[in-house]
Amino acid sequence: MKFYTEYLWFNTEKKREYINITSTLNSILKKSGIKEGMMLVSAMHITAGVWVNDAEDGLLQDIDEWLEKLAPYRDDYRHHWTGETNGDAHLKSLLVHHQVIIPITNGKLDFGPWQQVYYAEFDGKRKKGLS
Amino acid sequence: MKFYTEYLWFNTEKKREYINITSTLNSILKKSGIKEGMMLVSAMHITAGVWVNDAEDGLLQDIDEWLEKLAPYRDDYRHHWTGETNGDAHLKSLLVHHQVIIPITNGKLDFGPWQQVYYAEFDGKRKKGLS
């Protein structure tokens, strides 16, 4: 059994940003030499998410708007008593989940026809990690 | 370490359909001969979900209604500019997540008392895969 871990760092320019990391993950898989197994893609921050979905700009805007509707920015989250202003980012992270697992088959990430992996930053402009 | 992959295909009759795949997964586990480990059940489509919950018809209707409330069909999703009409199905998929992992202990799927695995189709009447 072989394990390979790599950490990625993101420093987004916008507060909320959705980054397609599929080709990065393909490179990591190649480097690892793993042929069968699973790749865990897991955000290391509690205000970020990871999902598998379509790479389509309109859809990304729909998702962003939808997340803001279901888990809106609000001044009066209790969490803000700590001095933070990112209560909504925690809720958005819970909503989309912070990790996915990609099956590896014959040395390839075993995706369906349109599956792409996104790192979703909900509280950006800080340095953030992913393993 | 042993790996075993199987692909399932669904061709649903309705737009939204929830299929209990627990017994299918039990058969696959038997075929694989794996005694300890994990089974990843992951939708290969970006308009489908996989969840673990109760097998109760009323609850399935409640879930369907709830998903339609939180991620409703709308004409004006930006994603529809591509000619698609399934924006809501993408959002529903993000909401329930597209995969689960089932622990395997002593050659059995290690479920709690009421846990059943569902494949949730949110944009059906097309052929869809699951690995």
Place this chain on the structure above:
Amino acid sequence: MKFYTEYLWFNTEKKREYINITSTLNSILKKSGIKEGMMLVSAMHITAGVWVNDAEDGLLQDIDEWLEKLAPYRDDYRHHWTGETNGDAHLKSLLVHHQVIIPITNGKLDFGPWQQVYYAEFDGKRKKGLS
């Protein structure tokens, strides 16, 4: 390849309760002797969740309030025709997901700076299991 399974039991005092199980998981990892791999933390009940997020009391109250807004208690869930009263707990469980995977690196749970694991009970005052 080494596998180690442990079951935890919770008997909460309140209907909804959020229990930080991070230190318990650290003890289990130590006992297991596993140095590289993944730890699956998966609720065995269909009215419970498991998530990774911040250990901050205000935030936990925000999350609780938010979940009650998105998946409220209602008298008229169809699931209640079975005699149950926990329809909302099933929906809350779907919303936050019932499991997480924690990467294990160098014999440690490989968390980001603020990541803590919570067991979320949505239908408490019964004995519940986690594997």
